[in-house]
Amino acid sequence: MIRRIVAAVALPVVLIALWWLLTANSTSYFWPPLADILKVLPDTWFGERARTDIAPSIARLLIGYLCALVIGVAAGVAIGISPVLRALTEPSLEFFRAIPPPVLVPVIALFAGYTGSLSKVITIALGCLWPILLNTVEGVRGVDEVLLDTARSYRLPRHSVILPAAGPQIAAGARQALSIAVILMVISELFGASNGIGASVVQFQRSFAVPQMWTGIIVLGLLGVLLSLIFRVAEHRALAWYRGWRDAERASR
Amino acid sequence: MSVLEVAGLAKTYQRNRKPLEAIRELTFTVDAGQLVCVVGPSGAGKTTLLRCIAGLLEPTSGEVRLNGEKVTGPPRGMAVVFQEYGRSLFPWMTVRQNVERPLIEKRLSKPDRRAAVDEALSAVGLLDSHDAHPWQLSGGMQQRVAIARAIAYQPSVLVMDEPFAAVDAQTRAELEDLVRSIWQRLNVTIVFVTHDIDEAVYLGQRVLVLSNRPTVVLEDVTVDLPAERDQISTRSHARFAELRAHVYRLVQQAKKGLRETSPTL
Numbered sequence: 001m002i003r004r005i006v007a008a009v010a011l012p013v014v015l016i017a018l019w020w021l022l023t024a025n026s027t028s029y030f031w032p033p034l035a036d037i038l039k040v041l042p043d044t045w046f047g048e049r050a051r052t053d054i055a056p057s058i059a060r061l062l063i064g065y066l067c068a069l070v071i072g073v074a075a076g077v078a079i080g081i082s083p084v085l086r087a088l089t090e091p092s093l094e095f096f097r098a099i100p101p102p103v104l105v106p107v108i109a110l111f112a113g114y115t116g117s118l119s120k121v122i123t124i125a126l127g128c129l130w131p132i133l134l135n136t137v138e139g140v141r142g143v144d145e146v147l148l149d150t151a152r153s154y155r156l157p158r159h160s161v162i163l164p165a166a167g168p169q170i171a172a173g174a175r176q177a178l179s180i181a182v183i184l185m186v187i188s189e190l191f192g193a194s195n196g197i198g199a200s201v202v203q204f205q206r207s208f209a210v211p212q213m214w215t216g217i218i219v220l221g222l223l224g225v226l227l228s229l230i231f232r233v234a235e236h237r238a239l240a241w242y243r244g245w246r247d248a249e250r251a252s253r
Numbered sequence: 254m255s256v257l258e259v260a261g262l263a264k265t266y267q268r269n270r271k272p273l274e275a276i277r278e279l280t281f282t283v284d285a286g287q288l289v290c291v292v293g294p295s296g297a298g299k300t301t302l303l304r305c306i307a308g309l310l311e312p313t314s315g316e317v318r319l320n321g322e323k324v325t326g327p328p329r330g331m332a333v334v335f336q337e338y339g340r341s342l343f344p345w346m347t348v349r350q351n352v353e354r355p356l357i358e359k360r361l362s363k364p365d366r367r368a369a370v371d372e373a374l375s376a377v378g379l380l381d382s383h384d385a386h387p388w389q390l391s392g393g394m395q396q397r398v399a400i401a402r403a404i405a406y407q408p409s410v411l412v413m414d415e416p417f418a419a420v421d422a423q424t425r426a427e428l429e430d431l432v433r434s435i436w437q438r439l440n441v442t443i444v445f446v447t448h449d450i451d452e453a454v455y456l457g458q459r460v461l462v463l464s465n466r467p468t469v470v471l472e473d474v475t476v477d478l479p480a481e482r483d484q485i486s487t488r489s490h491a492r493f494a495e496l497r498a499h500v501y502r503l504v505q506q507a508k509k510g511l512r513e514t515s516p517t518l
């Protein structure tokens with residue numbers, strides 16, 4: 001356990017040390033010393049901005065992500081169990097998935113406004129939808145026939161078996177979607193927003209507050225790491241059975 | 254009184270757009286509380302027959318009636334133990350939860366469920382493993398979980414598809430006796446598919462011998478052995494040997510393509 005933590009932390013520590021050393025005596029305007037950046041970080045983000053910028057960003061991200069999760073799983077289950085629906089929707093789904101989500105930002109902004117939260121939430125939800133939806137469809141299709149027959153013969157509701165059985169694949173989609181959500185949160189704010197982490201970074205850049213701009217990047221990085229950590233802990237607990245089952249399957253082969 | 258009636262049952266699958274006639278015509282009845290074994294060559298359509306009985310598969314023609322009612326979907330009060338038992342257990346649940354899940358659907362109260370699960374698990378000798386997940390158990394133990402789930406459900410009809418195919422001889426003998434004792438205690442009607450002729454004769458009151466595909470009933474053999482069966486004395490009974498030899502010959506003939514017999518025994 002300790003060795004794993006050391007292994008996970010080693011590279012970031014080295015990189016931060018490098019950054020620190022290489023910029024220590026920097027006089028470049030664009031590459032301020034890391035020490036200076038860290039000095040302004042708490043004041044920049046953990047005062048007023050925590051409420052006015054970090055909180056709205058996270059709120060939009062979570063709302064968009066959760067919408068995508070609910071809609072993606074519900075639609076994915078419906079499509080996954082119905083061959084007819086699958087045949088009808090599969091080609092269009094592939095098309096929508098092929099569209100890079102950032103391109104949606106200006107389009108959605110046109111309909112839902114440039115500066116408000118709505119357009120951001122929609123952008124995040126739409127971008128997150130496809131990996132969740134497609135993975136759910138795949139997961140539902142892959143549910144063991146015998147498991148479904150068992151559920152039917154004991155008259156259990158179908159979804160009570162389909163959801164947990166497709167759980168590992170749904171989680172894989174949800175994990176992909178989470179990193180997309182962070183990216184879209186920032187991009188949608190870069191395009192125009194009255195508040196948010198991304199909007200603040202743009203604002204710092206425009207006002208030549210270079211150390212502050214760098215702190216924005218650091219905060220975004222930390223946010224991404226924190227979210228994926230929370231996700232992993234939740235997944236680890238919910239899918240403990242899956243790891244055991246998979247290892248048992250491997251061992252028996 | 255007959256609980257189960259299979260009348261003119263036929264099933265033709267479509268495989269790669271070509272019809273595959275699995276079952277030509279099956280007609281038989283099973284009385285309440287009877288234990289009927291079904292044997293037949295591999296690929297004869299035994300699983301197909303069970304799936305039709307269990308309401309999981311629609312026959313091409315003919316029908317299955319349970320207590321006089323036509324089966325159109327999984328009927329109430331029937332439990333199925335599948336051939337692929339390992340895949341029929343919910344891997345995300347513990348042994349206890351697997352056995353308990355259908356009882357929740359039956360709206361049993363919590364104490365009743367607990368009692369039923371404990372009883373079923375101790376009947377199959379798995380009470381100690383109630384907290385384990387199915388994939389932590391051996392094949393024989395998994396099969397016993399599937400059986401425990403079926404008996405805790407207290408079905409009026411229990412359908413089992415080659416349930417002991419993958420367990421060792423010792424466990425198999427124990428499970429056979431378990432099925433007999435459950436059957437006597439719960440007064441349940443059992444349809445038991447097996448490819449093991451000894452097992453069919455040892456367990457059943459009747460043995461239904463199926464022909465090769467497309468399948469018909471080759472012979473309905475009555476097992477006139479004493480009701481009290483015992484692994485050693487029953488299997489060394491002279492009548493057991495006769496019945497066994499008879500069914501064995503029938504299955505051999507079935508494999509060669511025999512489709513009709515005149516009653517001989």
Ligand SMILES: Nc1ncnc2c1ncn2[C@@H]1O[C@H](COP(=O)(O)OP(=O)(O)OP(=O)(O)O)[C@@H](O)[C@H]1O
Pocket residue numbers: 266267268273275293294295296297298299300301302336448466
């Ligand atoms: N879903 C299906 N689609 C097409 N053909 C099928 C299907 N299921 C079974 N069959 C075919 O129908 C025939 C009967 O199959 P079935 O599984 O009922 O036989 P079985 O008697 O249970 O065999 P075994 O003893 O090997 O379990 C076989 O030839 C099989 O290949």
Ligand SMILES: [Mg+2]
Pocket residue numbers: 299300301336414
């Ligand atoms: Mg079979």
